[in-house]
Amino acid sequence: MRLKVYADRMSEPSRAVVIFCKINGIDFEEIKVDLAKRQQYSPEFKELNPMSKVPAIVDGKFNLFESHAILIYLACAFPGVADHWYVIAHQFIPDYVPCYMKLLKICVISWMQDNMILTSFHISRYPNDLFKRAKIHSVLDWHHSNLRYGAVKFVQNVALGPALGLPLNPEAAALGEKILSAALDKIESFWLKGNGKFLLGSNQPSIADLSLFCEIMQLEVVDEKDRTRILGPHKKVQQWIENTKNATRPHFDEVHKILFKVKERLQQQQSVAASSDNTSSTKTTLHSKM
Amino acid sequence: MRLKVYADRMSEPSRAVVIFCKINGIDFEEIKVDLAKRQQYSPEFKELNPMSKVPAIVDGKFNLFESHAILIYLACAFPGVADHWYVIAHQFIPDYVPCYMKLLKICVISWMQDNMILTSFHISRYPNDLFKRAKIHSVLDWHHSNLRYGAVKFVQNVALGPALGLPLNPEAAALGEKILSAALDKIESFWLKGNGKFLLGSNQPSIADLSLFCEIMQLEVVDEKDRTRILGPHKKVQQWIENTKNATRPHFDEVHKILFKVKERLQQQQSVAASSDNTSSTKTTLHSKM
Numbered sequence: 001m002r003l004k005v006y007a008d009r010m011s012e013p014s015r016a017v018v019i020f021c022k023i024n025g026i027d028f029e030e031i032k033v034d035l036a037k038r039q040q041y042s043p044e045f046k047e048l049n050p051m052s053k054v055p056a057i058v059d060g061k062f063n064l065f066e067s068h069a070i071l072i073y074l075a076c077a078f079p080g081v082a083d084h085w086y087v088i089a090h091q092f093i094p095d096y097v098p099c100y101m102k103l104l105k106i107c108v109i110s111w112m113q114d115n116m117i118l119t120s121f122h123i124s125r126y127p128n129d130l131f132k133r134a135k136i137h138s139v140l141d142w143h144h145s146n147l148r149y150g151a152v153k154f155v156q157n158v159a160l161g162p163a164l165g166l167p168l169n170p171e172a173a174a175l176g177e178k179i180l181s182a183a184l185d186k187i188e189s190f191w192l193k194g195n196g197k198f199l200l201g202s203n204q205p206s207i208a209d210l211s212l213f214c215e216i217m218q219l220e221v222v223d224e225k226d227r228t229r230i231l232g233p234h235k236k237v238q239q240w241i242e243n244t245k246n247a248t249r250p251h252f253d254e255v256h257k258i259l260f261k262v263k264e265r266l267q268q269q270q271s272v273a274a275s276s277d278n279t280s281s282t283k284t285t286l287h288s289k290m
Numbered sequence: 291m292r293l294k295v296y297a298d299r300m301s302e303p304s305r306a307v308v309i310f311c312k313i314n315g316i317d318f319e320e321i322k323v324d325l326a327k328r329q330q331y332s333p334e335f336k337e338l339n340p341m342s343k344v345p346a347i348v349d350g351k352f353n354l355f356e357s358h359a360i361l362i363y364l365a366c367a368f369p370g371v372a373d374h375w376y377v378i379a380h381q382f383i384p385d386y387v388p389c390y391m392k393l394l395k396i397c398v399i400s401w402m403q404d405n406m407i408l409t410s411f412h413i414s415r416y417p418n419d420l421f422k423r424a425k426i427h428s429v430l431d432w433h434h435s436n437l438r439y440g441a442v443k444f445v446q447n448v449a450l451g452p453a454l455g456l457p458l459n460p461e462a463a464a465l466g467e468k469i470l471s472a473a474l475d476k477i478e479s480f481w482l483k484g485n486g487k488f489l490l491g492s493n494q495p496s497i498a499d500l501s502l503f504c505e506i507m508q509l510e511v512v513d514e515k516d517r518t519r520i521l522g523p524h525k526k527v528q529q530w531i532e533n534t535k536n537a538t539r540p541h542f543d544e545v546h547k548i549l550f551k552v553k554e555r556l557q558q559q560q561s562v563a564a565s566s567d568n569t570s571s572t573k574t575t576l577h578s579k580m
Contacts, residue, residue, distance in 0.1 A: 050480045062421055068428035076420055130366055144434035190340045282505035
């Protein structure tokens with residue numbers, strides 16, 4: 001039975017899960033839950049996720065929500081997923097093995113009857129992958145109350161709110177920007193420290209890169225000067241965004257297409273509003289001179 | 291080298307990690323980072339956790355922060371940890387094995403030289419423990435923006451704020467209570483569904499129970515009528531709190547001692563303030579009659 005992914009590509013965590021499936025060749029069916037139509041509150045969807053949030057998945061008889069939990073599950077459950085995403089495949093560890101450790105890892109993936117059988121054998125004391133996974137968990141946990149909290153608060157209150165039936169709120173936007181900027185500072189100075197191209201000094205992306213990157217991509221829909229003000233001071237973050245775009249192409253472009261369309265529409269609306277402002281301002285000026 | 295746990299028992303996630311270590315017989319040193327003295331901002335602590343939050347751990351040369359990531363790491367790194375906390379030990383799975391699966395798990399924990407060696411061998415297709423772990427991750431991820439967000443916002447704004455140098459804010463407290471109550475509704479109706487004594491229908495606690503339980507325990511410091519109003523409608527939550535208290539005793543009592551002392555002190559302050567109000571009100575009344 002194919003994996004089912006319930007998602008709306010306007011949601012950052014949905015995009016992360018969809019890109020993850022595509023890039024890892026997971027056979028899945030994407031089922032749209034239209035947030036603008038409030039389909040996440042339908043009884044059918046609430047049966048899958050009573051929290052009324054996307055994404056959610058159904059894999060056979062098993063269902064799951066919360067995007068970080070989903071990414072970890074997919075990385076563990078689908079043997080074709082590349083090791084760097086969650087350090088799940090068992091293999092010889094080339095670096096950072098404390099000298100007191102002896103480490104042997106053999107991984108054999110085979111088919112038995114018509115079912116996938118994952119066979120693994122490992123001997124370790126604090127294996128390297130345990131450390132790496134722990135650091136990935138740490139980034140993902142940090143994400144919730146920092147980058148995600150700030151980015152969503154800012155973007156909803158300067159741009160996307162009305163599409164979700166919420167008013168724009170400059171005061172909330174200012175608080176969102178403060179939290180978002182502090183989070184970007186930490187990514188720049190801590191999570192991206194070292195010479196690696198990705199978070200935690202890695203040279204290949206993990207699920208943490210994918211999750212945080214999709215979060216930041218929502219800044220595409222805000223005004224250019226706002227985005228420049230917020231992202232401008234963070235040169236390493238900008239480079240990391242480019243690295244992650246390149247590492248996830250062509251799926252990045254396809255999955256983010258909807259976001260770029262929304263950006264275009266919002267820009268048109270702004271330009272219409274601006275020209276209308278100019279016209280009325282001209283009229284006012286003329287009127288005042290009469 | 292002993293595990294070091296940097297914690298302040300006034301912090302809910304710190305309490306969860308300390309209880310976890312104690313209940314699982316992990317040999318550790320607890321190092322107090324006094325939040326009231328802002329020690330989390332000291333250069334020494336920021337070296338361990340640049341986010342200036344407790345808890346954080348140091349295990350040999352490895353350091354880690356974010357309590358959920360720490361709990362998962364400890365469950366994986368210390369072989370003595372009971373299986374139910376994170377479904378990490380490899381063993382025969384007695385239930386919920388889809389009929390098409392063949393499942394064999396052998397776990398051997400042994401010592402080699404002076405180091406701990408964990409040897410595991412498992413063959414599985416979507417093993418039961420993968421499902422269970424995924425559900426634990428789902429609860430923990432959900433916790434961040436729901437129960438934790440609501441509980442901290444409420445408790446800081448009705449009781450604890452001044453101890454951290456923050457003002458009490460009734461408007462923020464009202465919003466916190468709304469989010470907290472909604473989270474308790476979800477625990478009552480969803481996470482505690484089934485006949486199990488713990489979250490996810492289990493009969494033994496997991497790290498998710500410990501984390502959410504320690505969060506809710508902070509309600510001890512708010513006014514009795516507030517706590518009754520918030521917890522009163524949630525009978526299953528109340529029973530689950532009792533179950534988790536009993537499952538974590540005597541460590542629960544010892545680690546929460548500081549919270550009960552703060553509760554006592556706040557109650558004394560309130561009663562002094564109330565009697566002072568009465569006196570001044572009496573005086574006012576007397577004055578008005580003069």
